[in-house]
Amino acid sequence: MPLSVFLPPSPDLRARRWGRAVLAAVTVAAGFACAEAAPRRATAAPVSDREIRVVWEQPAEAGAVRVERRTAKSRVWQVVAAEVSGTGYSDPEVVAGEAYYYRLSAAGAPAGSPAVLARAQPDDRPRGARTLRFQQGMNGYERSLGIGIDQRRPGFSDASGLVWVVTQDNGGAESQALLRFDDIFGADPAQVPPGARIESAVLRIFVSKEPEAWTRNRVTFHPLRVAWERGAAWTFAGWGGDGVQVDGREAGTEPSAQVSFSNAGFYYNLDVTAAVRAWAAGEANQGWLLRNRMGNNFGFTTPQAAALHERPELIVTFDSDPANRAPRIADQRTVGAGPSLRLEAVAQDEDGDELEVMFHGRRRAQADEDFTVVVLPDTQYYVAEKHGGRVAMFDAQIDWIVKNAQRLNLGFVLHVGDLVDHGDRYHAEWKHVTAALRRLDDPQATGRPEGIPYAVCLGNHDQTPNGEILGTTGMFNRYFGTDYFRGKRAYGGNYGDNNDNHFLRFEVGTQKFLVLSLEYGRPRRDPQLLQWADGLLKAHPDHRAIVLTHYTMEPGPQGPFSPDGGAVYQSLRANPNLMMMFGGHITGEGRRTDVHEGRAVHSFVHDFQFDGDGGAGFLALLTFSPRRNELRVQTYSPWLDQWRRDPASDYTLECDLGTQVEAFAELGRVRIPAGGTAKFSWVPLHGDVEYEWFAVVDDGAKKHRGEPVIVPAAPAR
Numbered sequence: 243m244p245l246s247v248f249l250p251p252s253p254d255l256r257a258r259r260w261g262r263a264v265l266a267a268v269t270v271a272a273g274f275a276c277a278e279a280a281p282r283r284a285t286a287a288p289v290s291d292r293e294i295r296v297v298w299e300q301p302a303e304a305g306a307v308r309v310e311r312r313t314a315k316s317r318v319w320q321v322v323a324a325e326v327s328g329t330g331y332s333d334p335e336v337v338a339g340e341a342y343y344y345r346l347s348a349a350g351a352p353a354g355s356p357a358v359l360a361r362a363q364p365d366d367r368p369r370g371a372r373t374l375r376f377q378q379g380m381n382g383y384e385r386s387l388g389i390g391i392d393q394r395r396p397g398f399s400d401a402s403g404l405v406w407v408v409t410q411d412n413g414g415a416e417s418q419a420l421l422r423f424d425d426i427f428g429a430d431p432a433q434v435p436p437g438a439r440i441e442s443a444v445l446r447i448f449v450s451k452e453p454e455a456w457t458r459n460r461v462t463f464h465p466l467r468v469a470w471e472r473g474a475a476w477t478f479a480g481w482g483g484d485g486v487q488v489d490g491r492e493a494g495t496e497p498s499a500q501v502s503f504s505n506a507g508f509y510y511n512l513d514v515t516a517a518v519r520a521w522a523a524g525e526a527n528q529g530w531l532l533r534n535r536m537g538n539n540f541g542f543t544t545p546q547a548a549a550l551h552e553r554p555e556l557i558v559t560f561d562s563d564p565a566n567r568a569p570r571i572a573d574q575r576t577v578g579a580g581p582s583l584r585l586e587a588v589a590q591d592e593d594g595d596e597l598e599v600m601f602h603g604r605r606r607a608q609a610d611e612d613f614t615v616v617v618l619p620d621t622q623y624y625v626a627e628k629h630g631g632r633v634a635m636f637d638a639q640i641d642w643i644v645k646n647a648q649r650l651n652l653g654f655v656l657h658v659g660d661l662v663d664h665g666d667r668y669h670a671e672w673k674h675v676t677a678a679l680r681r682l683d684d685p686q687a688t689g690r691p692e693g694i695p696y697a698v699c700l701g702n703h704d705q706t707p708n709g710e711i712l713g714t715t716g717m718f719n720r721y722f723g724t725d726y727f728r729g730k731r732a733y734g735g736n737y738g739d740n741n742d743n744h745f746l747r748f749e750v751g752t753q754k755f756l757v758l759s760l761e762y763g764r765p766r767r768d769p770q771l772l773q774w775a776d777g778l779l780k781a782h783p784d785h786r787a788i789v790l791t792h793y794t795m796e797p798g799p800q801g802p803f804s805p806d807g808g809a810v811y812q813s814l815r816a817n818p819n820l821m822m823m824f825g826g827h828i829t830g831e832g833r834r835t836d837v838h839e840g841r842a843v844h845s846f847v848h849d850f851q852f853d854g855d856g857g858a859g860f861l862a863l864l865t866f867s868p869r870r871n872e873l874r875v876q877t878y879s880p881w882l883d884q885w886r887r888d889p890a891s892d893y894t895l896e897c898d899l900g901t902q903v904e905a906f907a908e909l910g911r912v913r914i915p916a917g918g919t920a921k922f923s924w925v926p927l928h929g930d931v932e933y934e935w936f937a938v939v940d941d942g943a944k945k946h947r948g949e950p951v952i953v954p955a956a957p958a959r
Contacts, residue, residue, distance in 0.1 A: 279304040280355065281329075283382035284346050286362035287431050291338035294362045297330040298346055298382075306349035307331075314341035314361075325349040336364045358382075359550065371441055372562045374434060376423050377555040378545035381432060385424040386554065387472060387529075388544030392417040393485055396476040403547035404450055407461060407532050407540040418486055419542045420470060421463075422529025423556045427522065434522070439561040443518035445530075446555040447510045448543050449503045455541025456506045457534060458796045459852075460830050462497040464488050465517050466528035486531045493531040501890060502798035502830045503540055510799065513889050518558055536829070536852060567592045569916070569939045571948035576935075579956060583924045585909075587937035587948065591916035595941040598913050599920035602906040603935035605928070606952065609868035609901040610751035614650040616643055616861055618657040619848045620826045622703050623856030625674035626663035631856020633674050635881045638859050640678045642880030644687055647694055650863070653750035654732075655682060655694060658826035658848065659701030659762060659792030665717070666706040672717045695732045698722050700742050700761040701792035701827065711763045715742050737774045745778055747785060753868065753899065756785035756819070762792040762827075765813075766805040772813040779817040786821040786899075789814070794823050795847050797830025799890070807845060811836060815843060822846070829853060831877070831890045844873070844895060858882055866899060873897035909935070931955050 281298040289295050296309065306325040311333065312318055323331055326349075336342055340363065347357035360381045365372065378386040390405025392398055393415040400406075408417045427434050434440075445463070449456050467490075468480045477483045481492045488495055499512035514530075521527040534540045543552045569591040577584040589597045618639060623631030643655060657679075662671035683693040702709035704718050723741040727733040730746075734756075737743040742761040747754065758775055765772060779787050794807035803811060807823060814820045815838040826849040834845045850857040859881025865874040877891035878884070886892065912920040926933050933953040939946050 280348050280351070280357055281307050281346050282358060283384075284344065284358040284360040285382045285432055286342070286344055286360035288362055288365040289332070291364045292334060292336060294333045294336050294342060294344075294364055295330065296333065296344050296346070296360055296362075298358065298360075300329050304348065308347050308349045308351070309333075310345040310347075312343050312345075314343065319345055338364050340364070371559055373557060373559045374426075374432065375555055375557050376426050377550070378553050379550050380555075383432070385426075386422065386545035386556075387424075388419060388421045388542065388546065388554065389472065389474065390417060390419050390542070390544075391474065391476045391478075391485060393476055399473050399475040401472055401544075401546055403544055403552075404452060404455070404541050405544055407534040407542055408538075409534050409536065416485065416533075419532040419544075420466065420474070420486070420529060421532065421542075421544070421554060422466075422470075422527070424527070426527070426556065426558065434558055434560050435562065437564055438522065439564045440515065440519045440522050440558065441561060442513070442559045443515045444557040445499065445512040445514045446557060447503070447512065448552045448554075449506050449508050449510065450541050450543045450552065451507045452541050454539050455543075456503055457538040457540040458502055458504050458798075458801075458828050458830070459534065459536045459538045460500045460502050460797070461540050462500045462533050462535075463512065463514070463530040464493040464495075464497050464533065465520070466493050466531050467526075468492050469526070469528060488531070488533070498530060500888065502796065502801065502832060504796040504798040504801040504832070508800070514556075518556075522560075563943065566941070566943055568944040568946055569595070569597055569941045570946045571937050571939055574937055574948045574951050576951060576953055579954075583926065583953060585922045585924055585935055585937070587920045587939070589914060589916070589918065589920060589937070589939040591939075591941050593941070594916045596913060597916060597918070597920075598911055598940045598942075600911050600938045600940070601909040601920075601922045601924070601935060602938065603909050603924060603926075603933060604904045604906045605926075606932040606934045607869045607901045607903045608931070609899070610753060611651060612865055612867045612869075613653045613750045613753075615653050615864040615866070616650075616655045617824060617846075617848050617864065618655060618861055619857060620658065620660035620701065620703075620851050621675065621678075621857075622660040622663035622671075622701075623851050624859075625661070625671040626668075627856075628663060629851070629856045630854060630858075631851070633678075635856065635859040636674065636678045638881040639861055640681050643694065644681060644684075647688060647690075650865075651750075652694060653753075653866075654748045654755075654757075655696035656757070656788070656790060656824055657696065657698045658790060658824050659699035660703040660826060661698060661701065662717070663703050664706075665704060665708060666714050669717070672721055676721045692731060695730070695746070695748055697746050697757045697759055697790060699759045699790040699792055702762040705762065709763060711761065711767065715740065715761070718742070734778075737771055743771060743774075747782070750866075751868075753866075754782075754785040756782045756787045758787065758789045760789065760791040760806070760810065763806065765791055765807075766809040772809065775810070776814055776817065779814060779819055783819055785819060787814070787817065787819050788821060789823045790825070791823065792825055793827040794825025795832060795834060795845050797828055797832035797847050797849075799832065800834045801832035801847065803834075803845070811843065811845070824848070833875075833893075833895075835895070842896070842898065844897065846875075848877075860886070866897065868899040868901050869903070871897055871899050871901050871903055906936070926953070 279301045284298040286296045309323040310319040311322045344360045390400035498514045498517040573588040624636040661675045706714045732746040734745040746757045793804040823845040829852040832847045848862045850860040859879040863876045873895045877886040934950045936948045936950045
């Protein structure tokens, strides 16, 4: 994988951007001075599911206030009150569950005059989950701060609306960003109350459309351990005068979140629940340190950005009444068999509340059992033993796959390319690759007559020269050419006079898959290759198509297509059986979903080679659930025996596997005392099929759902 290095913006360019920001701020300030006085610090809060109350501070010289409203889904403001005297307004015409923005300005002021903004969502659950949003300038919140510090300018502290996070290659200078949200806990209605249990916290970051602001490599958010204020610079004594070190003392070694900000003009939601929970438990809230990797820039839009919608936002959902302990389903059982059943659920509540138990059931989908596909990211640094990688890491991956194949109901294995690091130059690297992958062929080791089927893809490091489609791929074809694959039942054929581009067919239960392996760089340059691929999909309409092309997309949620990935998708998307695309090449993880004529195509990137130790043996596990039309993606290292649990590494997607899945229907409700057993008689329509059911218990404020219970089909008479 070649490193893509972006030169950081020059100090002159940064100065020009900073100057524009200052000019904009002066212009805005001048506008404020000329306009009629507007209200200050507006705050909106729900009164019920049908009413929102907006209050504000009124300057002594101000008169009546104009109140405008729009929903979060709309960009059109509507006047709901042309002139309001006083410091408050109640809006009784709102819809439960809808989020609303309010804009308050002087009643007689022209459009575009100074205004303050507030936001709220109607909510009638005084003891349930509540959500507060903290964003500079919204709902009266003014306690967020972001700055940039730069090793090349040790005494400079950048408090502009866009600061740069850059790590130079080869041990060069670094620039960092710091972000903090103060006063989010307290007794005020706009604060998280003391003792509240944090259910989730999301940090929402906007990526500017400023040139070079996006980055393909991960930005990490490390919890800060030292206090800092506006004006802190690289030489700040609080962190020893040498920037912030990720050492556990100045900043946490493990990031709260990490993501590749690869889309300009895009919002990214980062899960920071653990950090906010720690603050709620008494840990000092010093915010986060932002660091970038591998020589790329990231332009971080700070709370001081001119446009409010571009400023970072912290969204905290909490249990507003932790004293009310949630009920739970302690046990579920099915009594009886055949066409008449009795469903029983034992429900408990430590507060002794009366409980309502709701039963839900459905006919269980008739489909294959869950099965797994393993994705092996770039192995180049294992076989070359570079950047901390070791051949033993690759061996550990294969050993784990073989050992766990039966438990996982393993269908097949996909390698996304860059098997080696030096193309045709070093025979030893190819020997390491074949020694590892050939173990999947071993009937005795795998317990399968033909071994575990797998597909390989040709990456840029498998070509000589690197990335040159007109170069040589002699070693790849020597070990993974047509002679080798023709002996496999899954092999379908190749394109051209070698095996650089080929296809295989796999079956898992009743599911049929067509896997196309396309070499790095050729899809965007060879229309005939794409015509060949299109013909294969059309010739296999009963096979779900998976495309391997080494550089499919950039990391990050909804990351952009690469030139190869975009060319493949545009050429093949009209085929109803195009299902997925996989790649590696760029360190990070990412996924995107594209919908064409109502059909979803999921694309993925998995690559860990610059995360340390050459990738440390991490691989991706894809668990397909035909009964639920779902795909679970997980990330695991057999070498470290370690799972990645962040949202980029562990998630579930809807995935159409052709199964007709019924929705659960409510069967009935029963009221019981705490600790009682709710009983419900159920007469399924058909006794000769499987059913499933679960119970939900509700104490009037909080609920808990049990896991589905399977009811076997009645024996045939």
